[in-house]
Amino acid sequence: MLVAVPCAGADCVVLLDGDDGTERGRIAVGDHPVHLAAVGSAVFVATMGERAVSVVDDGRVGKIGTGILGPSHFALADGLVLVPCTGGDAVAILDPDSRSLAGRVGVGAEPHDAAVRDGLAYVGSRVDGTVSVVDPDAARVKQTIDVGADARVQGVDAGFGAVYAVDQTGGRVVRADETDVTARADVGANPYEATLGPERVYVAGRDDGTVTSLAPDLSDPETHGVGGRPTAVSIVDGAPWVLDRERARMVALDADASLSLPAPAFAADPVGDGDGVTVSHYDDDRVSLVSTADREVRWTVETPAQPFEPLVL
Structure with a gap:
């Protein structure tokens, strides 16, 4: 096992x-x-400061030009990136086989995140407060969904037969299909993304120390006061664990358990x-591998x- 960290x-x-954290390589990209994706034998790298995406394959680095700045x-x-x-x-x-740009589609201003459901891509706008529904094969926008006045859409995730978009400004999450918003729910202050667990949807409120747990239809909200600055929720072995940007710990949301870390956590990827689960300590220039079972x-x-x-x- 290898752990790749941008x-x-x-x-x-x-x-x-993955066994002991020994560094096996360092690749200039x-x-x-900021973000990586495994595509076939390659790892795609979103380099936000460039007009290109880097592709690492067998230690070699290539570039696919996007023509526009800020891949995120x-x-x-369906075989496209x-x-x-x-x-x-x-x-x-992007066409990962030919390593080339297959097209560009205009969407809402400052698009940040995207999710795919039934072959369609849902792209959130941080300025317009919209989610653009994109047909990648036809390279066109099929529908523009209005999340709400003054909304700032950060995270977009797909699951439970729907798409979830997080409005950072409004402190809410919406559920949508390919035509419109089907449900809304208030969550904590300054949310960034939704995490979909086996049965629930979780949204961390970074500015009020809460995590909101909801049913997939956004009913039955439960607010958990976890304190600190909850950055995100990671599903580890089927259970939700909360990452904290201020305190060096992870907290189990559904159980009376916590895990001490060497430094506050920023992002994670379960093994x-x-x-x-691998945890990055962004502000402390470290990465850890932890066991939630053994604490x-x-x-x-x-x-x-x-x-x-x-x-x-």
Whole structure:
């Protein structure tokens, strides 16, 4: 097992051995890498400071030009890779086989995140408060969904037969199909993304120390006061664990349990279906592998500056 970590402040991806954290390589990928996606034998790297996506394959680095600045996240749809580009108000459509740009589609201003459901891509706008429903094969917008006045759409996720978009400004999450919003719910202050568990939807309120748990139809809300600055929720071995940007710990949302960490947590990626999870400590330039079952840190290593979201390969 390898753990790949984009280090936004060092313009590289570092490769760590999953057994003990030993560094296995450091690959220069371009300006401000933040998110990774495994596509076939390659790892695609969103480099927000460039007009291109980096592709790492067998240690070699290639580039696919997007023509627009700010690749941020990835979504995969029917053999295509979709990349919202925040600086160009468009989503780039990439062909991973030919490693080329297949097209661009204009969407709402400052698109940040995307999710795919039934072959359609849902792209959120941080300025317009909309979600654009994109047909990647036809390279066109089928529908524009209005999330609400003054909305700022950050995270977009698909599951439970629907799409969930988080309005950061309004402190709410909406559920949508390909034509319109079907449900809304208030959540904590300054939410960023939704996490879909086996049976519930979880949204962390970064500014009020809460996590809201909801049924898939956004009914039955439960507010958990966890304190600190909950950055995100990670589903580990089927259970929700809360990452904290201020305090060096993870908290189990559905049980009276916590896990001490070497430093506050920023992002995480579970190791398969087990109890292991890799955690990045963005503000402390470290990455850890922890066991939620044993409540222990298996290893912690120093990394280049600002390790972002890890990817277990």
